[in-house]
Amino acid sequence: MPNESTSPRRTQADRRRATRDALLAAGRRLFAERGVGAVAAAELVEAAGVTRGALYHHFDDKNDLFRAVFEGIERDLRDEFTARADAAGSAVEGLVTAVGWFLDACERPEVHRICLLDAPAVLGWERWRAIEREHALGALTERLGAAAAETGTELPGPVDVVASLLFSAVIEAALAIGHAADPAAERARVEPALYGLAARTLGIRPG
Known part of the structure; x- marks a missing residue:
């Protein structure tokens, strides 16, 4: 059994990081389960096993914690998307097949509730x-720019504008699926249209 002289001691920075991580983990779970409006600050600190003062030391308020949780999920999604795109045979294949992956991701409670429903309302559209x-x-x-270069396609507008429109279409599809009485049937209706939209944007016939 290690004694005090051989056991590594946690530094103050380690303790701060552990406290922040505990709050983020508690927020991610509770916000995904019930939505930010239904979660009190007292519940967050109890779930994280920290004091109320620790919450306000690391974050301005509950909404600031929510922002940090949202950004963490967004980083995870970006990394997943990038890994899948890198593993695809081409930039076009990576982009088009990402449609199905994103719809799968949006079925996760934390993505659907936190990223699609609460984030625009809590943070405001611009933020x-x-x-x-x-x-x-x-x-x-x-990735859209890379795919257009790969195919020699002239996009119907600036790449950032076209990407924003495609992104909005995928989010709209995810919301429609999530709110449908029969999500599987709704996905069967909208997913082929999304594949077609992505493919035609790049001037290729969807397979």
Whole structure:
């Protein structure tokens, strides 16, 4: 059994990081389960096992914690999207097949509730979209430009505008599926249209 002289001691920075991580994990779980409006600050600190003072030391308020949780999910989605695109045989294949992956991701409670429903309302459209541009939308814009260059396609507008429109279409589809009485049937209706939209944007016939 290690003694005090051999056990590594946690530094103050380690403790701060552990406290922040605990709050983020609690927020991610509770916000995904019930939505930010239904979660009290007292519940967050209890779930994280920290004091109320610790919450306000690391974040301005509950909404600031929500923003950090949202940004963490967005980083995860960006990294997943990038990994899948990198593994595809071509930039076009990576972009088009990402449609199905994104719809799958939006079925996760944390993505559907936090990213699609609560984030625009809590953060405001401009801040929400700015965070999206930095992460998921930014990755899509980069990949769309690469796919257009690969096929020699002239996009119907600036790449950032076209990417924003495609991104909005996928979000709309995810919301329609999530709110449908029969989500599987609704996905069967909208997913082929999304594939076709992405493919035709690049001037190719959907397979």
